[in-house]
Amino acid sequence: MxxxxxxxxxxxxxxxxxxxxxxxxxxxxxxxxxxxxxxxxxxxxxxxxxxxxxxxxxxxxxxxxxxxxxxxxxxxxxxxxxxxxxxxxxxxxxxxxxxxxxxxxxxxxxxxxxxxxxxxxxxxxxxxxxxxxxxxxxxxxxxxxxxxxxxxxxxxxxxxxxxxxxxxxxxxxxxxxxxxxxxxxxxxxxxxxxxxxxxxxxxxxxxxxxxxxAPASLRVTIDGEGGHAGAVLMPARRDAFLAGAEIALAVEAAARSTDAIDTVATTGVCHVFPGAVNSVPSRCELEVDVRDIDEGRRDAVLARVETACVDVAARRRVSVTTQVVNADPxxxxxxxxxxxxxxxxxxxxxxxxxxxxxxxxxxxxxxxxxxxxxxxxxxxxxxxxxxxxxxxxxxxxxxxxxxxxxxxxxxx
Amino acid sequence: MxxxxxxxxxxxxxxxxxxxxxxxxxxxxxxxxxxxxxxxxxxxxxxxxxxxxxxxxxxxxxxxxxxxxxxxxxxxxxxxxxxxxxxxxxxxxxxxxxxxxxxxxxxxxxxxxxxxxxxxxxxxxxxxxxxxxxxxxxxxxxxxxxxxxxxxxxxxxxxxxxxxxxxxxxxxxxxxxxxxxxxxxxxxxxxxxxxxxxxxxxxxxxxxxxxxxAPASLRVTIDGEGGHAGAVLMPARRDAFLAGAEIALAVEAAARSTDAIDTVATTGVCHVFPGAVNSVPSRCELEVDVRDIDEGRRDAVLARVETACVDVAARRRVSVTTQVVNADPxxxxxxxxxxxxxxxxxxxxxxxxxxxxxxxxxxxxxxxxxxxxxxxxxxxxxxxxxxxxxxxxxxxxxxxxxxxxxxxxxxx
Missing domain, CATH: 3.40.630.10 (Zn peptidases)
Incomplete structure (x- = not known):
């Protein structure tokens, strides 16, 4: 032809x-x-x-x-x-x-x-x-x-x-x-x-x-307590963004923990509320993407992220909810x-x-x-x-x- | 009267x-x-x-x-x-x-x-x-x-x-x-x-x-490298948001390091670009608020945050610039x-x-x-x-x- x-x-x-x-x-x-x-x-x-x-x-x-x-x-x-x-x-x-x-x-x-x-x-x-x-x-x-x-x-x-x-x-x-x-x-x-x-x-x-x-994505919503950035003392804080920061780093650590080059994980979205320099963040929303050619390994990363969310929630006294948007083979x-x-x-x-x-x-x-x-x-x-x-x-x-x-x- | x-x-x-x-x-x-x-x-x-x-x-x-x-x-x-x-x-x-x-x-x-x-x-x-x-x-x-x-x-x-x-x-x-x-x-x-x-x-x-x-505020801008969340492998990443997450946690640690109840520091603003779940963040902008009744102690916290920015920039191969918006006595x-x-x-x-x-x-x-x-x-x-x-x-x-x-x- x-x-x-x-x-x-x-x-x-x-x-x-x-x-x-x-x-x-x-x-x-x-x-x-x-x-x-x-x-x-x-x-x-x-x-x-x-x-x-x-x-x-x-x-x-x-x-x-x-x-x-x-x-x-x-x-x-x-x-x-x-x-x-x-x-x-x-x-x-x-x-x-x-x-x-x-x-x-x-x-x-x-x-x-x-x-x-x-x-x-x-x-x-x-x-x-x-x-x-x-x-x-x-x-x-x-x-x-x-x-x-x-x-x-x-x-x-x-x-x-x-x-x-x-x-x-x-x-x-x-x-x-x-x-x-x-x-x-x-x-x-x-x-x-x-x-x-x-x-x-x-x-x-x-x-x-x-x-x-195999791709998967999670939505993570963190509810803490807001307040004035000058007046709320550090020990009393339940800062939703700092919890989100720890979770994003945990997502990275979970991907690296597999020691497989094919595992990748990304926190590509982070919204902070109310989003003012002088206000302690009361809420943080993350969107997380996890992929691997091995579905079991991918799911193990998701499980590690879930564990990190529970740990962060307890340690920082915030509420963390996760929603699996998709987890495809x-x-x-x-x-x-x-x-x-x-x-x-x-x-x-x-x-x-x-x-x-x-x-x-x-x-x-x-x-x-x-x-x-x-x-x-x-x-x-x-x-x-x-x-x-x-x-x-x-x-x-x-x-x-x-x-x-x-x-x-x-x-x- | x-x-x-x-x-x-x-x-x-x-x-x-x-x-x-x-x-x-x-x-x-x-x-x-x-x-x-x-x-x-x-x-x-x-x-x-x-x-x-x-x-x-x-x-x-x-x-x-x-x-x-x-x-x-x-x-x-x-x-x-x-x-x-x-x-x-x-x-x-x-x-x-x-x-x-x-x-x-x-x-x-x-x-x-x-x-x-x-x-x-x-x-x-x-x-x-x-x-x-x-x-x-x-x-x-x-x-x-x-x-x-x-x-x-x-x-x-x-x-x-x-x-x-x-x-x-x-x-x-x-x-x-x-x-x-x-x-x-x-x-x-x-x-x-x-x-x-x-x-x-x-x-x-x-x-x-x-x-x-005494209040002070900083703007922190982090430039990394974006890319597809599936295709950019973890060792090659220069993720601006993860750098921002580490800096926000360093801000908190700097405030707590003074052991003075009067020191407070907050990262109240975080913008992530491009802000898509399947895209590695190329840029992150933070706004940080630091206060203390002791100006010297407040400035020491600012200095610790600056040091953390330099450290994070080197370790994560991103560019971090800080701008002091105000630092008042x-x-x-x-x-x-x-x-x-x-x-x-x-x-x-x-x-x-x-x-x-x-x-x-x-x-x-x-x-x-x-x-x-x-x-x-x-x-x-x-x-x-x-x-x-x-x-x-x-x-x-x-x-x-x-x-x-x-x-x-x-x-x-």
């Missing part, structure tokens, strides 16, 4: 997509259902329509753009990723797997191929947990792992429910209908930047993911999908190597309902979730080329 | 004043030059005008309400406090010294007294540091301790300058003219809730302040003013005792330009800077009674 990936067109489209942002360039902030997210969705829809794909959106805004195959009754081959972005992020996380998949479909169309199975681009809602506190909301609901009842209880920091937010963005269907029927897809493949440094360090252009690390990629990706690399003459995904992705949840694989491309210095996140056009084009070959192979 | 304090009227006025708030009752949030602050100022002006006082406002919004004496050419007796309130505060801090002083003046007027010296109610701008990061802004400028040049460099978190903010609130004069001329006042007395538990614990209705603790109250307050307590038949003010007040700065005293009344459980801050009407009335007698004595 003589496949031509238009790297210049794809680079241009990624740059246009990056302009839909609540933060000034080069930063990208695109939180689900906010105005930049809605505008970016409209842009992607317009590109898909121009490519002749037929569009469908579900009740939470997952977008399905289908290139019908010769036999549309067969389970389709699916590919996709997300376009939402955490505050102050970059322009490649997720977007490469959406616009790159579209470019792969266009490149296949240009060869004159008519695939036997349909090929469907899936753009997932809210891969990032920024707004509702839980990552991969769209793919969780598609997989059935999160049900409509749980989704209906989600609220953002301002108290808006998921239903409020999705309906305001124009998605008015029934959330219970989002879950995919069994056997919908014969395969799912996600193209993504590595978000780590290994491919760049080894000079390898493509990574074939064999497993995705790791995923193994499907051997047949990995084989199709490997064969496509061989066909194209590109070097590749197997690897672990430390970040988690919609593929983690799609693996519950479809044979799944992931294809990684390098990103500069492994940097992600930052404005200086960067993937070279030639690396993106190489990933798109292999994705296209694999989609054709899986759809044949 | 047969003095009648109208406790019911004063309670009503305090309650009305509390309604000017950005937070729902019982919380009071009234940040300088915001709409609630401007509305509250208008209310106080209307009450002063109704009492026949002549009004003047300076370039930063300090309000002077004068009851002219028989000899207006003599230095006046001054009394007052502030009405601004930190986020989620209560309704008595400061306000008791403004509306209580007005009630004292009205009670004196009702006796038919015509004082020899004028008596002036002074309502200070921005005693709280919430908006511009520095406490007692109005009284600092009146005392000359902070000059117009330093004031012109102040900015709030949104980047607005003091000049922008005061002019938007209608205060358009020249800041250099705010400093009081020498000998303006023969005495300054501030009535205030204790903001500590001692009077209540000892069953004493009135405290006569002999000294005010303690104040001794004036013996003659304290004597006048003591004699007034004796005249009225009220028990009182000398005490230290651990919180700082506009009186700290007024003591640089006038013989100064402070009169404390109990507040429930020592609670302040919280919505449940409470002072009983009879305790407030007792303070107003003694304040009125002392003003009359000092103005004679």
């Amino acid at each position: 003589s496949l031509q990936v238009d790297a210049a067109r794809l680079t241009h489209e990624l740059q246009v997509l990056a302009t839909f942002s609540a933060a000034p360039a080069p930063a990208v902030t695109r939180v689900v259902f906010t105005e930049p997210d809605r505008a970016a969705r409209a842009y992607v829809r317009s590109l898909c329509t121009a490519a002749g794909l037929s569009l469908r959106e579900d009740a939470v805004g997952n977008l399905f753009a289908r290139w019908a195959g010769e036999d549309p009754s067969l389970p389709a081959v699916c590919t996709g990723s997300h376009i939402d972005a955490i505050p102050n992020a970059g322009m490649y996380d997720g977007t490469v797997g959406v616009l790159g998949a579209l470019e792969a479909i266009r490149a296949l169309q240009a060869t004159g191929l008519r695939p036997r199975r349909s090929i469907e681009l899936l753009m997932f809602t809210s891969e990032e947990p920024t707004r509702f506190g839980i990552g991969c909301l769209g793919s969780r609901l598609l997989s059935g792992l999160t049900d409509a009842g749980a989704a209906s209880r989600l609220r953002d920091r301002d108290g808006a429910t998921l239903d409020d937010a999705r309906q305001a963005a124009g998605f008015t269907g029934t959330v219970a209908d989002v879950a995919l029927p069994p056997g919908q897809y014969t395969a799912f493949v996600e193209l993504h930047i590595e978000q780590g440094p290994l491919l760049e360090q080894r000079g390898i252009g493509l990574g074939l993911v064999t497993a995705i690390a 790791p995923a193994r990629c499907d051997a047949a999908v990995v084989d199709a990706l490997t064969a496509s690399c061989v066909d194209a003459g590109f070097a590749c190597e197997p690897m672990i995904s430390r970040a988690y992705h919609d593929a983690l949840f799609m693996s519950r309902v479809a044979p799944t694989g992931m294809l990684f491309i390098p990103c500069r210095a492994g940097v992600s979730h930052r404005p200086d996140e960067y993937a070279a056009p030639e690396d993106i084009a190489r990933g798109v080329h292999v994705l296209a070959l694999a989609l054709a192979r899986l759809a044949s | 047969s003095l009648q304090v109208d406790a019911a009227r004063l309670t009503h006025e305090l309650q009305v004043l509390a309604t000017f708030s950005a937070a729902p009752a019982p919380a009071v949030t009234r940040v300088v030059f915001t709409e609630p602050d401007r509305a509250a100022r208008a209310y106080v002006r209307s009450l002063c005008t109704a009492a026949g006082l002549s009004l003047r406002e300076d370039a930063v919004g300090n309000l002077f309400a004068r009851w002219a004496g028989e000899d207006p050419s003599l230095p006046a007796v001054c009394t007052g406090s502030h009405i601004d309130a930190i986020p989620n505060a209560g309704m008595y801090d400061g306000t008791v010294g403004v509306l209580g002083a007005l009630e004292a003046i009205r009670a004196l007027q009702a006796t038919g007294l015509r004082p020899r010296r004028s008596i002036e109610l002074l309502m200070f701008t921005s005693e709280e540091p919430t908006r511009f990061g520095i406490g007692c802004l109005g009284s600092r400028l009146l005392s000359g301790l902070t000059d117009a040049g330093a004031a012109s460099r102040l900015r709030d978190r949104d980047g607005a300058t003091l000049d922008d903010a005061r002019q938007a609130a209608g205060f358009t004069g020249t800041v250099a003219d705010v400093a009081l001329p020498p000998g303006q006042y023969t005495a300054f007395v501030e009535l205030h809730i204790e903001q500590g538990p001692l009077l209540e614990q000892r069953g004493i209705g009135l405290g006569l302040v002999t000294a005010i603790a 303690p104040a001794r109250c004036d013996a003659a003013v304290v004597d006048a307050l003591t004699a007034s307590c004796v005249d009225a038949g009220f028990a009182c005792e000398p005490m230290i003010s651990r919180a700082y007040h506009d009186a700290l700065f007024m003591s640089r330009v006038a013989p100064t005293g402070m009169l404390f009344i109990p507040c429930r459980a020592g609670v302040s800077h919280r919505p449940d801050e409470y002072a009983a009407p009879e305790d407030i009335a007792r303070g107003v009674h003694v304040l009125a007698l002392a003003l009359a004595r000092l103005a004679s």
